Amino acid sequence: MKYCAFLRGVNVKGTNMKMADVCQVFKEVGMKDVSSILASGNIVFSSDKKADALKQILEKAMSDHFSYEAFLFIKSQEETEVFWNSIPFEKGDDLHIYTFVGVPGVEKVLMEEFQKSLQTENEKAEIVNHIFYWQVLKGNTLDSSFGKVLGKKNLKDQFTSRNINTFEKILKKMG
Known part of the structure; x- marks a missing residue:
């Protein structure tokens, strides 16, 4: 496999x-x-x-x-195909879309953290098929309130994030 x-x-x-x-x-x-x-x-x-x-x-x-x-x-x-096929946001040149790979249930933790954070313009989050997706303006990833949550030490073994474009490259490599 x-x-x-x-x-x-x-x-x-x-x-x-x-x-x-x-x-x-x-x-x-x-x-x-x-x-x-x-x-x-x-x-x-x-x-x-x-x-x-x-x-x-x-x-x-x-x-x-x-x-x-x-x-x-x-x-x-x-x-991996589900991550790519479930993207809830329209791609845009001025936006990054991230998805989060992690332990079961981490999407709910991430959504709670997102809802508590201050969102910037065009920043959105959605859960689709138990996968957390986050959209943010390019250049705001690390500066956004939610972006700072991603580095919390208590979450380090729970998930990792990737720009959605990475999934396209991975799937091409998988054939």
């Missing part, structure tokens, strides 16, 4: 790694057809194992190899 591993906190705040090294770690623990998409920690691979087992194997391998506390989220090709 084809999967994508979405790594949290890669190449930000001092956790730097080359994607070629990450792919090598995946290969060393038995993953097949391993390749990376962008430098933000998106690894496409094949395995006969189930996602829960893969998460444990890969988090341990990444933590051991890179000497950091690895968090990653595994989605099958079918699950």
Whole structure:
């Protein structure tokens, strides 16, 4: 089965790694057809194992190899397609659309945080198919009230976010 591993906190705040090294770690623990998409920690691979087992194997391998506390989220090709096919917002040149990959129920936590935050112009959030989507003006991602919530330490093992365009690239790589 084809999967994508979405790594949290890669190449930000001092956790730097080359994607070629990450792919090598995946290969060393038995993953097949391993390749990376962008430098933000998106690894496409094949395995006969189930996602829960893969998460444990890969988090341990990444933590051991890179000497950091690895968090990653595994989605099958079918699950990854749902992220792309459920986008609730119209794409615009002046907007970013993000989606969040994480533990079950994290979409509700994110929506609560979004509703408590001060929204900027054109900033929206919606949950579709248990997936949290966030739209924000380009240039406001890190400055927005909700954007600051995303770095909370108590949420670091709960989710990771990606620009929706990343999913298009991942799905092309998955074939």
